[in-house]
Amino acid sequence: MSNYEDRDKCHFYYKIGACRHGDRCSKKHIRPSISPTLLVPNMYWKPSSDDSQTLQTDFDAFFEDVYMEAARFGELQAMVVCENKNDHLNGNVYLKFALPKDAQAAKDSFNTRWYNERPLYCEYSHVTDFREAVCRKHDMQSCERGDECNFMHVQRPSPRILTDLERAQWRERSSKGK
Numbered sequence: 001m002s003n004y005e006d007r008d009k010c011h012f013y014y015k016i017g018a019c020r021h022g023d024r025c026s027k028k029h030i031r032p033s034i035s036p037t038l039l040v041p042n043m044y045w046k047p048s049s050d051d052s053q054t055l056q057t058d059f060d061a062f063f064e065d066v067y068m069e070a071a072r073f074g075e076l077q078a079m080v081v082c083e084n085k086n087d088h089l090n091g092n093v094y095l096k097f098a099l100p101k102d103a104q105a106a107k108d109s110f111n112t113r114w115y116n117e118r119p120l121y122c123e124y125s126h127v128t129d130f131r132e133a134v135c136r137k138h139d140m141q142s143c144e145r146g147d148e149c150n151f152m153h154v155q156r157p158s159p160r161i162l163t164d165l166e167r168a169q170w171r172e173r174s175s176k177g178k
Contacts, residue, residue, distance in 0.1 A: 012150055016133040017125040018088040020150060035124040036077075036103050037096045043115060044081050044091040046155075056158060063157040064165060066115075070095045071169045073109065074102025080130055083155040085147030092152075096128060130154075 010027035013019040017039055019029060043066070047058050063081065070076050075098035082092040097103045107122045114120065127133055135151035137143040143153070156162075 014126065016089070016150070016152055017094065017127040018092065020086060020088045022088065032124045032126045034100045034104065035126055035128070036098065036100045037094060037125040037128050038103050038107055038110070038122045039125040039127075040093040040095070040110065040120055040122050042091045043093040043120065044083075044155075045116060046083060046091070059155055060158050060161045064161055066093060066095075067165050068168075070097075070106055071165075071172070073097070073106040074099055075173060076169060078130065080134075080152065081155045082152050083147075084149060084153045086150070089150075089152060094125060094127065094130070096130075 008028050010019050010021075010025050010029055013025070013027070013029045017037075018041075019025050019027075023029070044059075044062060047055065049055050049058075059081075063079065067076065067079050070079065076095060077098055078094070078096040080094040080096075082089045082094075084090055095103070095106065097106065103124065107124070110120045110122045130152070133152045135143050135145075135149050135153055138149065138151070138153040143149050147153070157165075
């Protein structure tokens with residue numbers, strides 16, 4: 001890519017798969033026509049509660065529900081849920097599959113469905129490595145930008161839930177391979 005083309009692209013969009021300016025951004029956002037990663041914008045709505053245990057339990061149930069549904073279409077390598085409050089990241093769910101064809105099947109199915117009384121709209125995302133997209137300061141609980149940060153503030157499931165889901169997926173794939 002030439003220096004001119006690099007200068008013309010939106011670096012936030014290419015790092016996190018979303019931009020606070022959206023389609024009004026003065027920089028380029030080139031959406032992929034196929035990708036192993038799906039973005040489901042604004043899918044997760046964090047309930048209002050002051051009880052951290054209730055919030056984690058609710059989130060774990062959401063995470064398990066979406067993970068199990070997505071894994072029906074192929075090997076799910078990552079599921080990332082943003083808890084930022086800004087419009088372009090609020091509740092975004094990223095689903096990274098091993099194969100683009102699995103992402104296509106999930107996209108086709110999800111785009112015909114509703115979740116939490118709202119229609120789902122999926123799009124491909126070029127983000128396949130979330131290390132550059134995640135706010136490291138948030139993970140250390142020291143992000144000074146708070147909920148308005150332009151990098152992903154990832155809400156994480158309980159370790160037990162994630163381990164159980166990954167094992168179940170592995171067992172399912174292993175039994176189909178025999």
